[in-house]
Amino acid sequence: MTSLENARGVQDIGTPTALLADRSVAVVHEWFSAAGGSENVFLAIADLLPHxxxxxxxxxxxxPAAELGLRESWLARTALRRSKALALPVMPLAWxxxxxxxxxxxxxxxxxFAHTVRLGPPAHTRHLSYVHSPARYIWSPTVDGRGSNPLLGVxxxxxxxxxxxxxxxxxxYAANSLEVRDRIRRYWKRDAVVIHPPVDVDHFATAAxxxxxxDYLLGVGRWIPYKRFDLIIEIAxxxxxxxxxxxxxxxEARLRRAAARVSVPVTFEVRPTRERLRELYQGALALLFPVHEDFGIIPVEAQAAGxxxxxxxSGGLLETVVDGETGFLVxxxxxxxxxxAVxxxxxxxxxxxxxHARSFGRDRFAARMNEWVADECR
Incomplete structure (x- = not known):
């Protein structure tokens, strides 16, 4: 369940934006983790612009940064890379x-802060920004508890x-959801088109x-506080x-302790492969997702598996789940x-x-991105 595995599945996401074939182009992203949905989107965008x-x-x-063709900033050579909270105030300078x-x-x-990057004068360089969210650490810390770090208060x-x-x-600007478009309008006073992230629905729809x-419930994602896996255990x-x-x-350790205190069996699958994750989706009675998410690729993957x-x-589930038809919203x-609801x-x-899941496929993302880039760069 890693971005690197998913990256190898997005090479056929669509044809490059022909309009930019003879122009110099840069694609930029924040820090790059091996297990994140935003990284998959970045790689999908990069595949549309292979040069x-x-x-x-x-x-x-x-x-494997070299294998993926990633060029790192000078922050990669500092100790700040080990703490996103401490690195956050320095990121605008790094960009x-x-x-x-x-x-x-x-x-x-x-x-x-990737949208603050300057790689040429505005009169010459056309800058398009695909936004997963305005930095929740500083704009909406109540949505993501990590933003409440006292180091960020001042x-x-x-x-x-x-x-x-x-x-x-x-x-x-392009936003990954209506939720994020509304934040862009509220915080930055700018408008944005909505382009939902690409989901490999074909992979998860294929019988494993x-x-x-x-006969079991399933929770999938990063084991961090705001993903509410503690609540998922309580629901089960x-x-x-x-x-x-x-x-x-x-x-992980805290969740294992919580799991040991409940009366139902709780099994942990650590870093499952995409193939194993497909099996888990297809064997589950329902996916539990009791969290406010900007979009949420995981619920779409689950629906692709039926x-x-x-x-x-709230949040992205209002766009990805049809209440009463493809799940239930509580x-x-x-x-x-x-x-x-279970x-x-x-x-x-x-x-x-x-x-329903097919409306979020990679081909839809490629078509919308190509259309957006072409409209903005003519």
Missing amino acids: ARRYVLWAEPDV RTLANESFDVVVSSSHA PRRLLRTVDLRLSRHVHA GPEQSR EAAGLPLVIAGSGPE TPVIGLR PSARPEEHAA RRVSEISATRVRE
């Missing part, structure tokens, strides 16, 4: 001193000012083997069903309400769930 230079702040140690080169077109993949207002001032040169019994206990938790992250989603009625975080999954048609 583009690829820049990142730094790549995590388990990422402004990334390289001395000038490009005709820059496409940024931004969830912090500089938050300053960083907001810097973020606005250093991004005036961006010519056009004989039809399975669908309230529903009285076994649970499988797939992913990895710093919360698996309904039980999630929070208005609160109370485990009993989610468990009640008991209704027999009302859901797996065929309808799979059909």
Whole structure:
């Protein structure tokens, strides 16, 4: 379940944007982890522009940067790469001193400050920014608990000012969801088109083997606090069903302790391959996703496998799940309400769930990105 594995599946995402074939192009992203949805989007964008230079702040140690053609900033040679919270105030400077080169077109993949990068004068360089979210650490810390780090309390207002001032040169924005488009309007006072991220629905729709019994609940994602895996465990206990938790992250030890205290079996699948993840989706009764997410690729993957989603009625799930048809959206975080929705999954048609997921396929993303880039760079 890594970006590197997914990257090898996006090479056929679409034809390059022919309009830019004779122009110098750079694509940039924040830090590059081996297990993130935003990294998959960045690689999909880069595959549409194969002649583009690829820049990142730094790549995590388990990422083969050279193989992926990633050029790292000077932050990669400092100790700051080990702490995103400490590196955050320095990121705008890193982007402004990334390289001395000038490009005709820059496409940024931004969830912090990548959209502030300057790789040429605005009169010459066309800058398009695909936004996963305005930096939640500074703009909406209540959405992501990591933004409540006391180290960020003092500089938050300053960083907001810097973020606005250093991004005036961006010519056009695309948002990964209606939720993020609304934040761009609210925080940056700019408009954006909505282009949903690419999901490899074909892979997850392909049968992994004989039809399975669908007798367990599933939670998938990074094991970090705001993903609420502790709540997922509580929901499984309230529903009285076994649970499988797939992913990895710093919360593993705490989650294992929580799992040991409940009365239902909880199995941990650490860093499953894409093939194993497909098996897990296809064998699950439902995916539990009780979290406010900007978009949420995981719920779409689950639906591609015919698996309904039980999630929070907010954020990206309002766009990716049809309440009552491809899953159930619950208005609160109370485990009993989610468990009640689990008991209704027999009302859901797996065929309808799979059909809905196809509207988020990679070909749709490629077509929308090509259209957006062409419109903005004519």
